[in-house]
Amino acid sequence: MRFVFVMDPLTRVSHDKDTTFAFIRAAQARGHQSFHCLPQDLYVSQGFPFATAHRVEILPDPPYITLRRDEGAVRLPLHDVEAVFIRKDPPFDQAYLYATLMLEPARGKTLIINDPRGLRDANEKLYALGFSEWTPKTLVTADRDMIHDFVRDVGGTAxxxxxxxxxxxxxxxLRSDDKNARAIADMLTGEGQRLAMVQEFLPAVSEGDKRILLLxxxxxxxxxRVPRGDEIRSNIHVGGRVVPTDLTPRERELVRSVGARLKADGLVFVGLDVIGxxxxxxxVTSPTGIQELSRFTGQDQAARVIEWAEKTARTR
Incomplete structure (x- = not known):
């Protein structure tokens, strides 16, 4: 099969952490060809989407991943390949939006992970508001006074x-007793010109932020992901430590509640962030964590994703 990965330059790929690397490695191990292109390498001709792409190969030694430039670039009709993986890192900016719109004619013809229409609908912060029974108390606004009122209402910390x-x-x-609170709100909202999300502070964050991967x-x-002692953020690239974990019964109920909607929206590979x-x-744009999960479980979870893509692509 031919898989096209729309993503960032390979120079940003870490062989021992990157989820896209794991997908390409698993696809190669199963005998498939993978191709790499940047969002700007997409184009539409006569109503059909194409990609100017290079075949990508996983190597046993550094640099571990490379483009086969010696084979030359190929122009692939994306409505005719087996699968397209949209793995461009956030933010979901105008270029990202255009990429999803250019892929729209391939919907229903090619397996696209994740569905371009689903990506446009699912802002990674706002999408969670559709499941308010599972989220902490949340306010989305550009109004700075509303923000400070909300912080007081949830106990002084958000x-x-x-x-x-x-x-x-x-x-x-944000703390009500912090003299920097107003400056922080002004900065995040552009002095009342941009929307921001404010959520009640969850003390359980000190124990970690759970990333649940869904297929x-x-x-x-x-x-x-456990934050450093001097941080509230648990993201890996800002120093968060990754440890094994299991899902609680309530978290399994959460997954059942959210999963059906994700599936209906074509959001195939998703990472839910759960605190307490x-x-x-x-x-949904480029979820990470599959290499860490594979090491903890002793199973190649990326291979499970590729195997699912194979079976699904055959039905197309």
């Missing part, structure tokens, strides 16, 4: 974050 941030960028604690609405498993059994974010 967390504020931008709607287009990723990897913990811009996530800050077609069903859990593959979970990892726990509360859903805080739904990561």
């Amino acid at each position: 967390v504020i974050k931008p709607l287009d941030g990723a990897g913990g960028w811009g996530v800050m604690m 077609d609405g069903e859990p593959l498993g979970a990892i726990l 059994e509360h859903l805080t974010e739904v990561n």
Whole structure:
């Protein structure tokens, strides 16, 4: 089969952490060809989407992953390949939006992970609001006075974050007794011009932020990202430590509640962020964590994703 990965440059790929690397490695091990392209390498001709791409190969030694430039670039009709994996890292900006729109004609013809229409509908912060019974108390507003009133109403401590941030960028604690609180709110809202999300502070964050990986609405498993002692953010790239974990009965109920909606929206590979059994974010653009999960479970979870893609692509 031919799999096309729409993603960032390979120079950003870490062989021992990156989820896309694990997908390409699993696909190669199962005899498939993988191709790499950047979002700007997509184009539409006569109403059909194409990609100018290079075949990508996993190597046993550094650099571990490489483009086969010696074979030259190929122009692939995306409505005719077996699967397209959209693995461009956030933020979901205008270029990302255009990429999903250009892939729209391939919907229903090619397996696309994740569905471009689903990506457009599922802002990783706001999508969780559709499951308010599982989220902490949350306010989305650009109004700075409303933000400070909310912080007082939830006990004096909250967390504020931008709607287009990723990897913990811009996530800050707001305290009613902090003289910096108004400056923080002003900065995140652009002095009342941009929307921000504010959530009640969950003390359980000190124990970790659980990343639950889902495949077609069903859990593959979970990892726990534990923040440093001087941080509230548990993201791996800001120093979060990753340890094994299991799902609690309530978290399994959460997955059942959320999973059906994700599946209906074509959001196949998803990472739910859960703190203290509360859903805080739904990561759909380029979820990570599968290599850590594979090491903890002793199973190649990326191979499970590729095997699912094979079976699904055959039905197309």
